[in-house]
Amino acid sequence: MPETNRQIVLDQLPQGRLAPEHFRLTEGARPTAGEGEALVRTRYISLDAANRAWMQGATYRSALAAGQVMAGGALAEVVEANGGDLAPGDLVFADTGWQDYAVLPANRLSKLPKLEPMTHLLSVYGVAGLTAYFGLLECGRPKAGETVVVSAAAGSVGSIVGQIAKLKGCRVVGVAGGEEKGRWLVDELGFDAAVDYKAGNLRQQFREALPNGIDVYFDNVGGEVFEACLFAMNNFGRIACCGAVSQYDGAAPQHGPRGVPGLIVTKRLTLRGFIVSDFDDQRDQALKDLQQWVAEGRLKVQEDVIDGFEKLPEALVGLLHGENRGKRMVKVA
Known part of the structure; x- marks a missing residue:
């Protein structure tokens, strides 16, 4: 040693x-x-x-x-x-x-x-998997048939969020950077569609990929993607606020999403921030579920x-x- x-x-x-x-x-x-x-x-x-x-x-x-x-x-x-x-x-x-x-x-x-x-x-059995599990299921509370959007979808948390949402019977759209990551999300992980934030014109891409709006948004990035998702939310939508990576590295943003108070009120949205330790009392059940999904080949790591x-x-x-x-x-x- x-x-x-x-x-x-x-x-x-x-x-x-x-x-x-x-x-x-x-x-x-x-x-x-x-x-x-x-x-x-x-x-x-x-x-x-x-x-x-x-x-x-x-x-x-x-x-x-x-x-x-x-x-x-x-x-x-x-x-x-x-x-x-x-x-x-x-x-x-x-x-x-x-x-x-x-x-x-x-x-x-x-x-x-x-x-x-x-x-x-x-x-998958560490902070990344548990964050995805609790953030989606406890904060987002998706229902079968709903549309779930996740940002940083090719990352450690987002890639698991999208797969769990599919397991729960949801339509899943991932936001990631570049066509290659988008193809991977759809072809390998089973997402229904992908949006490339690097291609610009997010709201137009959302209109095409999300004709029925968003019921649950899992936010890892904040910034422009958060703003575009906010305007696409359906009434009584839920947003799980996990991170804001777009604002971590570099200059602080000059403004936040515009029109937020009115949107939250008129659409009756629920925004919930969380960290994984908030759910320590449910950890054993989460690990049991994650291990079962991996063993069955339903969750790719x-x-x-x-x-x-x-x-x-x-x-x-x-x-x-x-x-x-x-x-x-x-x-x-």
């Missing part, structure tokens, strides 16, 4: 778009666990648009500051445990940050099942695994530019 601990530090807060130059690779001594603590070694580090949002200010976690180890969750292996019910070799999901090793309170870590491929613990700790900065920048299909993660060890 290496005696050193590689770390990637957020060297400076970006004022515009994030670039690999905003990070710095450092190396220190491997930490040791004290009483009530566990030493874990990262195996796969999760990459999410939220990584960028944490640089802008406090969200559901504290804001990142220049000089700190870059924050992020990881699938990690227990090396040493001085408390709790953990043993060396156990797998956990932990807020390790971008480093080889981390020391964390043992009683805050829960043992994960060992399954193959273990990467599914970060994707797409993962984008990049090999190499040092590639984390460029991998996150690439995710923000829409390079990935499905869940992006970096293999560390």
Whole structure:
């Protein structure tokens, strides 16, 4: 086991778009666990648009500051445990940050099942899958025959949202960037149609793809796509607000969607923001359903695994530019 601990530090807060130059690779001594603590070694580090949002200010976690180890969750292996019910070799999901090793309170870590491929613990059985499940079913509450639209549909959460909506008997339209992703959504994942936000004229594309309007919109991006969907919503439509990736990287938008108060009132819309931990008490049932759908071949899992700790900065920048299909993660060890 290496005696050193590689770390990637957020060297400076970006004022515009994030670039690999905003990070710095450092190396220190491997930490040791004290009483009530566990030493874990990262195996796969999760990459999410939220990584960028944490640089802008406090969200559901504290804001990142220049000089700190870059924050992020990881699938990690227990090396040493001085408390709790953990043993060396156990797998956990932990807020390790971008480093080889981390020391964390043992009683805050829960043992994960060992399954193959273990990467599914970060994707369909991890935050991405659970976010899709709860955001759609608890916040969107789709009914068979309704039309569901999901933005960032080729991403880790959106690709699962669309498939679950199909399982529930809905017509599903995905919004993604580029014809290739659109074809993948329709031909491989079973979406009914795809809208290419990079092609422009969103409202015209929506009129063609959504002749009966939108009943449920799962929003991952905010901005122009959110605005176009808002105007296409049917009466009593529901919007699950998961993220706003279009506003994370770069200058702040000059205005929000116009006419929102009137639209919400006249269409009697429900908008609900959420994070996955809101539904911790329903986690077991969600995992049972997700595992069953995957085993039956009704839910396809797409993962984008990049090999190499040092590639984390460029991998996150690439995710923000829409390079990935499905869940992006970096293999560390």
